[in-house]
Amino acid sequence: MSTLTLRLKKELTHSLNCAALTPENLAGKSIPDIASLMLSDGRNQLRVDAVFEISGAPITDALHTIHFKDSSRKLDYLGAHINSGSLEISGDVGAYLGFNLNGGTIHCHGNTAAFAACNMAKGLLIIDGNTGEFLGGASAGQRKGMHGGTVLVKGNAGDRAGDQMRRGLMLIEGNAGDYCGSRMIAGTIGVMGNVGMYAGFNMKHGTLLLLKKPALHATMQDCGMHTLPFLSLLYQSFSKLDSQFSGLHTQRVQRWVGDAACNGNGEILLISA
Amino acid sequence: MIINNIQIDDTFAEAFNMRATRVILTAQNLKWAYHAANAMTGFATSVIGCGVEAGIEGELGETETPDGRPGVSVLLFAMGSKVLMQQLETRMGQCVLTCPTAAAFAGINSEDQINLGKNLRFFGDGFQTSKLITDKRYWRVPVMDGEFLCEETTGMVRAIGGGNFLILATSQSLALAAAEVAIEAMKKIPNVIMPFPGGVVRSGSKVGSKYKTMFASTNDAFCPTLKGVTDSELSAEIESVMEIVIDGLCFDDIANAMRVGITAICQLGESSGVKRISAGNYGGKLGPHHFKLQEIMQAGNA
Numbered sequence: 001m002s003t004l005t006l007r008l009k010k011e012l013t014h015s016l017n018c019a020a021l022t023p024e025n026l027a028g029k030s031i032p033d034i035a036s037l038m039l040s041d042g043r044n045q046l047r048v049d050a051v052f053e054i055s056g057a058p059i060t061d062a063l064h065t066i067h068f069k070d071s072s073r074k075l076d077y078l079g080a081h082i083n084s085g086s087l088e089i090s091g092d093v094g095a096y097l098g099f100n101l102n103g104g105t106i107h108c109h110g111n112t113a114a115f116a117a118c119n120m121a122k123g124l125l126i127i128d129g130n131t132g133e134f135l136g137g138a139s140a141g142q143r144k145g146m147h148g149g150t151v152l153v154k155g156n157a158g159d160r161a162g163d164q165m166r167r168g169l170m171l172i173e174g175n176a177g178d179y180c181g182s183r184m185i186a187g188t189i190g191v192m193g194n195v196g197m198y199a200g201f202n203m204k205h206g207t208l209l210l211l212k213k214p215a216l217h218a219t220m221q222d223c224g225m226h227t228l229p230f231l232s233l234l235y236q237s238f239s240k241l242d243s244q245f246s247g248l249h250t251q252r253v254q255r256w257v258g259d260a261a262c263n264g265n266g267e268i269l270l271i272s273a
Numbered sequence: 274m275i276i277n278n279i280q281i282d283d284t285f286a287e288a289f290n291m292r293a294t295r296v297i298l299t300a301q302n303l304k305w306a307y308h309a310a311n312a313m314t315g316f317a318t319s320v321i322g323c324g325v326e327a328g329i330e331g332e333l334g335e336t337e338t339p340d341g342r343p344g345v346s347v348l349l350f351a352m353g354s355k356v357l358m359q360q361l362e363t364r365m366g367q368c369v370l371t372c373p374t375a376a377a378f379a380g381i382n383s384e385d386q387i388n389l390g391k392n393l394r395f396f397g398d399g400f401q402t403s404k405l406i407t408d409k410r411y412w413r414v415p416v417m418d419g420e421f422l423c424e425e426t427t428g429m430v431r432a433i434g435g436g437n438f439l440i441l442a443t444s445q446s447l448a449l450a451a452a453e454v455a456i457e458a459m460k461k462i463p464n465v466i467m468p469f470p471g472g473v474v475r476s477g478s479k480v481g482s483k484y485k486t487m488f489a490s491t492n493d494a495f496c497p498t499l500k501g502v503t504d505s506e507l508s509a510e511i512e513s514v515m516e517i518v519i520d521g522l523c524f525d526d527i528a529n530a531m532r533v534g535i536t537a538i539c540q541l542g543e544s545s546g547v548k549r550i551s552a553g554n555y556g557g558k559l560g561p562h563h564f565k566l567q568e569i570m571q572a573g574n575a
Contacts, residue, residue, distance in 0.1 A: 167405060186403070188404070205402065207402075207404070226419060226420075227419065228413075228419070228420055229340055229342075229376055229419075229420065229422045230340075230404055230406075230411060230413050230420065230422050232340045232341050232342075233339060233340055233404070233406050233411065233422075234404070234406055236339075236341075236406075236407075237406050237407045265399070265400060265402065267402070
């Protein structure tokens with residue numbers, strides 16, 4: 001299947017809302033139709049062809065791939081509301097990558113700003129570089145963040161990764177910032193690198209799977225060393241991913257439960273070396 | 274029909290529609306998986322008195338189970354979905370939840386889902402945790418040996434119960450020896466169980482009784498000690514009859530198991546003491562599935 005390619009052709013001064021540029025929205029549209037679509041930078045309406053050089057074949061169905069080239073941190077809401085299809089992104093992107101993602105695949109080969117995978121429900125989001133704060137968090141006014149799907153970050157994640165996460169799988173191969181898994185409702189977050197202060201702050205349920213011992217706050221309760229059979233199932237689900245997480249095998253972990261400050265029953269599992 | 278000097282009667286086994294499910298039980302090793310499975314399938318020979326007919330379908334290696342531990346697959350059959358659900362929950366709670374290191378997983382896919390660990394989780398008293406892994410929900414219930422891991426639901430399918438054949442031999446020991454040979458061969462067949470003790474039943478029944486409270490009573494036509502006083506099906510040289518009852522997921526599974534079992538007996542030849550193979554039925558009026566012995570054996574030769 002041929003790919004529609006959108007190459008950013010100029011340096012942007014303002015953030016541009018790119019939510020309209022999804023396989024579903026562009027399916028059935030000719031290249032001139034796509035070129036005439038309007039994108040908002042908050043102040044102005046810009047034609048797509050004023051920002052992007054368009055090449056490749058028009059999108060025939062919603063399962064199509066769109067390739068963004070030379071993208072920048074000024075491109076917000078890339079891949080928002082996608083139900084199917086895929087996005088390949090060469091370069092960095094702005095905030096809200098994969099906002100409300102509900103299926104399909106997004107692969108960002110660069111770094112992202114904050115709120116990637118915000119409100120995500122299904123699908124797969126891969127970030128090869130680093131990502132900003134509130135990965136998989138909830139948008140303003142929402143009480144639940146990511147509630148399904150898989151996020152794989154090969155670099156580092158900022159503060160509050162998985163804030164108010166309700167369900168799904170978030171894997172961070174690098175470091176995570178402070179308050180990782182804060183206010184977590186359920187789901188699984190794996191971090192291979194270091195995590196910052198207050199991991200699992202106010203978590204209710206869910207699992208933080210760590211490879212390096214965190215500096216925990218007093219309301220995470222140490223429950224000792226254990227061998228947990230469910231980890232074999234979890235590791236099997238990792239094996240489908242091109243990730244260092246697929247190399248995990250040991251079911252031997254140290255378990256902390258909390259956050260007792262909110263009567264939580266979440267857990268931090270430190271994989272035994 | 275005569276195979277290797279053993280007569281195959283021109284009759285049929287009559288079987289009924291049932292509901293079935295499969296559960297995969299794993300444990301630290303096969304020994305403990307069997308402890309869980311044996312407990313779960315205990316007192317499950319006949320729906321008449323046990324509510325459910327259950328048995329061990331087979332062993333599973335480490336590469337065949339969801340959690341990579343050795344395990345066994347268990348099939349359970351009941352006359353309806355409600356009783357199957359009740360029996361599954363009860364047996365899971367008393368036999369698997371209690372068994373050291375045991376875990377339970379769905380063993381069959383179906384649109385109809387019944388509870389496996391969905392309600393057992395409440396044993397966790399609020400400390401239970403769920404994990405949704407690749408679209409399957411599992412429950413982790415803290416127990417004294419660590420954690421009890423259990424999939425939330427398993428599939429329920431339509432199935433058939435009551436396939437059978439009778440082994441008519443010149444002595445009790447020879448009839449049982451032949452039955453054991455048949456069971457060993459039939460254990461290798463997937464999708465079926467032989468729910469009676471050792472796979473063999475010696476008290477085959479007929480419908481009804483002279484006593485008003487009894488729904489079923491001894492199959493006097495095949496009781497060797499009654500040859501002179503009842504309308505017997507047995508000739509003079511038959512001194513003992515053993516029955517093998519088979520529940521299976523579909524008609525072909527049962528027919529295949531019957532063929533394998535009967536073939537194993539026939540291969541023993543005349544010296545086995547087995548004179549005839551027959552089958553139990555109710556005149557064809559009760560069960561919609563008829564397993565005609567001679568057709569099944571002819572299909573095997575084709």
